[in-house]
Amino acid sequence: MRNNMDRLGMSPPKAEQEDSAAAALMQQLSFVVPTEHVELPSKGLFYPEGHPLHLKDTIEIRYMTAKDEDTLTSRNLLKKGIAVERLLQDLIVDKTIMLASLLIGDKNAIIVSARKTAYGSDYSTKITCPSCGKNVQYDFDLDSCSVYHGATEDILIEHDIQFTDKKTFSFMLPILNSPVEIRLLNGKDEQWLLQKSKESENNKSNAESVLSDQLRMMIVSINGVEDPNILLKAIPLLPAKDSRYIRDMYKLINPNTDLSHEFICSSCSYETRLEVPFTADFFWPKR
Helix, strand or coil, X not given: CHHHHXXXXXXXXXXXXXXXXXXXXXXXXXXXXXXXXXXXXXCCCCCCCCCCCCCCCEEEEECCCHHHHHHHCCHHHHHHCCXXXXXXXXXXXXXXXXXXXXXXXXXXXXXHHHHHHHHCCEEEEEEXXXXXXXXXXXXXXXXXXXXXXXXXXXXXXXXXXXXXXXXXXXXXXXXXXXXXXXXXXXXXXXXXXXHHHHHHHHCHHHCCCHHHHHHHHHEEEXXXXXXXXXXXHHHHHCCHHHHHHHHHHHHHHCXXXXXXXXXXXXXXXXXXXEECCCCCCCCCCCC
């Protein structure tokens, strides 16, 4: 058909011309979306054997595309509160890796890296000053976020913390003088805690302590007792000093991306260190 048209000096139909032009353009634009390897704060040390990230230092993610921005602006996904989760899962190159199974510190590293490659390291957002309560515009430099790989062997020895074969940590409580065993939280745990927090906000009469919920997710056993029903009742009754000690030890051993920055309030000059807030501005920067 095309050859006959050429011989007769006839042009192909307009629709066919547009299809050919589109095909030629797509061929010119054909390329592989670039990827990068993100350093894992955990170094893969705390994933069990069989996990795709077991003993892996990095995870490969691709750069964000226009389609990913569609994900971030999807009303349906935003309403469900899973737009960012869907984005991050899509960015992971190895599809055997489930975002929910990632340690929270490793997930944070992916979030920061994805944002930097998409929109740069400068992040401007509003901060509520802890002192005067005013909302002030503040600029964060995501390049200054450092990686914390968790407690070194010397630190574990200093605090008498045992790293077990189950990838958990065991140490003595100062008041109860009993051993407690804790684990590192992952993306699935984080989502559960966020859901509990929303439920508490919607039903203030039955609101539960956020700290108690966190401890319930962390603690594997107390004095050798692992029964979830017993721990559920026992954890809220822990002495405050023991509760604080568990949270302090968790922060010490937890590999993470350090998101804290020096903050100076432009209104009252109050100085402190604040963590970079993951607000809507983080993936939807003002241009």
